[in-house]
Amino acid sequence: MTDKSVFIYSEELLKYKFNSHHPFNQFRLKLTLDLLKKMHAINDSLIVPPRMATEEELCMIHDPDYVNAVKLAGLNQLEKEKAENFGLGTEDTPVFPGMHEASALLVGGTLTAVDQVMSGQADHALHLGGGLHHGFRGKASGFCIYNDSSVAIQYLQKKYNARVLYVDTDAHHGDGVQWSFYDDPNVCTLSIHETGRYLFPGTGNVNERGQGKGYGFSFNIPVDAFTEDESLLFAYSSALKEVAEFFKPDIILTQNGADSHYYDPLTHLSATMKIYREIPKIAHEIAHQYCNGKWIAVGGGGYDIWRVVPRAWALIWLEMTENSNCYGSLPAEWIDFWQKEAPVTLPKMWDDPEDMYEPIPRKDEISEKNMRTLEKALYPIRSHTKTESM
Incomplete structure (x- = not known):
C-alpha cells in the first residue's frame, strides 16, 4: 500500500436504527466490514472508532433548538x-430511543475521518456510517437527522481553513449539503443523481448554481430514470475532472450512496457494479492530482443491503488501499455465513451478470438527454475556459 487509509467503525454505529422494517438499515455496515475481513483486506489496526460530535460542533450547522x-x-x-x-416522527424519519446520541456519533465519525486525514495520520479515510446528506439546519429529512457532511465541511473550514470539493453520487440529490454552502465560494458541491421529477427530494436542477458569492460553485447533473452504467459514468467522470480543475480543492469529500443500482428498491436507475468500481477510482485520482491524496469518503443511501451495498x-x-483482489468470486465463507440470514440469494461474484435485466428500450434517447444535461451543467466552466483560450 502506498497510501495510509483508515476505516472508521464501531458496533455503536448500528444504534442509528429507526425500526426493524425501515429501509435505512445500518446493518449494511457490518456486512461490508465482514466481507472485507473475510477476504483479508483489512485488519484491526486500520479500524478507528468514531467519537461523539459535541453540541457545539453540531450547532455549526444545526439550530440549537433543533438539536434540543x-x-x-x-x-x-x-x-x-x-x-x-x-x-x-414522520414516516421517513421516525423517532427512536437515544436518537441524539446515535446521530451525534455518525457525525463524530465523519469528524474523526477529517482529523485523521488533515493531521497527516492517514491519506484517506472511509466512514460508511456517514453520508446523511438530507439533514437541514432545523429539520430532519429523508432518513437523515443530523447532516454529518455539512458539519464536517464547516469543521474543515474552521479548523483547517480548507477549500472543500464535495462530490455526491447518491441517486438522491445532496440537497442538505448544497443548501448549507449555497453562498460559500470556498465549498464546491457536485451532485450526480436521478432527476427529481420522479424521486425525492425533487431538487437538484441544473440551474441550481449557488447564490451571492457562492454563485457558480454548485453543480447538479440530474440524469434520467433508467440511466445505465456508460451514461452515468461519462457524466460523473467528465464533471468531476472539469469541476476539480476549475475549483482546485484542498480536500475531496465523496458521498457514496449505493442506490443507483438496478436492484435498489427506492430508485429508478439501471446501474450495475461497474459504476461502483469506477466512482472511487476516479475520486482517488483526483485526490492525488489536486489534494496531495486527501480524500474522505462517506456512505449514504443504499437499500438493497444484501446484494448491492x-x-x-x-x-x-x-480502491483506497490499492488492493486489486476484487474480481471473480466473492469469498465463499462470507456467502455461506450470511446466506442463512439473507432474504434474497446472495451474489457469488463481484460483478453483475451481463444479462441482469432486459435491454432498456429508450437507451439512446436517455443517453442523449443526459449528455445535454451535462453540457448545461458544465456550461459556466466550459464557456469560461473557452473565453480564456481566445
Missing part, C-alpha cells in the same frame, strides 16, 4: 406536533 428537539424526542419527551415541525462499499476501501 432531537434530544427530547429520543427521550420520548417531545410532543407529536412539535416533533413534526422538526421533521421528526456490501460489494459497492467494499470496493471503496479496496
Whole structure:
C-alpha cells in the first residue's frame, strides 16, 4: 500500500436504527466490514472508532433548538406536533430511543475521518456510517437527522481553513449539503443523481448554481430514470475532472450512496457494479492530482443491503488501499455465513451478470438527454475556459 487509509467503525454505529422494517438499515455496515475481513483486506489496526460530535460542533450547522428537539424526542419527551415541525416522527424519519446520541456519533465519525486525514495520520479515510446528506439546519429529512457532511465541511473550514470539493453520487440529490454552502465560494458541491421529477427530494436542477458569492460553485447533473452504467459514468467522470480543475480543492469529500443500482428498491436507475468500481477510482485520482491524496469518503443511501451495498462499499476501501483482489468470486465463507440470514440469494461474484435485466428500450434517447444535461451543467466552466483560450 502506498497510501495510509483508515476505516472508521464501531458496533455503536448500528444504534442509528429507526425500526426493524425501515429501509435505512445500518446493518449494511457490518456486512461490508465482514466481507472485507473475510477476504483479508483489512485488519484491526486500520479500524478507528468514531467519537461523539459535541453540541457545539453540531450547532455549526444545526439550530440549537433543533438539536434540543432531537434530544427530547429520543427521550420520548417531545410532543407529536412539535416533533413534526422538526421533521421528526414522520414516516421517513421516525423517532427512536437515544436518537441524539446515535446521530451525534455518525457525525463524530465523519469528524474523526477529517482529523485523521488533515493531521497527516492517514491519506484517506472511509466512514460508511456517514453520508446523511438530507439533514437541514432545523429539520430532519429523508432518513437523515443530523447532516454529518455539512458539519464536517464547516469543521474543515474552521479548523483547517480548507477549500472543500464535495462530490455526491447518491441517486438522491445532496440537497442538505448544497443548501448549507449555497453562498460559500470556498465549498464546491457536485451532485450526480436521478432527476427529481420522479424521486425525492425533487431538487437538484441544473440551474441550481449557488447564490451571492457562492454563485457558480454548485453543480447538479440530474440524469434520467433508467440511466445505465456508460451514461452515468461519462457524466460523473467528465464533471468531476472539469469541476476539480476549475475549483482546485484542498480536500475531496465523496458521498457514496449505493442506490443507483438496478436492484435498489427506492430508485429508478439501471446501474450495475461497474459504476461502483469506477466512482472511487476516479475520486482517488483526483485526490492525488489536486489534494496531495486527501480524500474522505462517506456512505449514504443504499437499500438493497444484501446484494448491492456490501460489494459497492467494499470496493471503496479496496480502491483506497490499492488492493486489486476484487474480481471473480466473492469469498465463499462470507456467502455461506450470511446466506442463512439473507432474504434474497446472495451474489457469488463481484460483478453483475451481463444479462441482469432486459435491454432498456429508450437507451439512446436517455443517453442523449443526459449528455445535454451535462453540457448545461458544465456550461459556466466550459464557456469560461473557452473565453480564456481566445
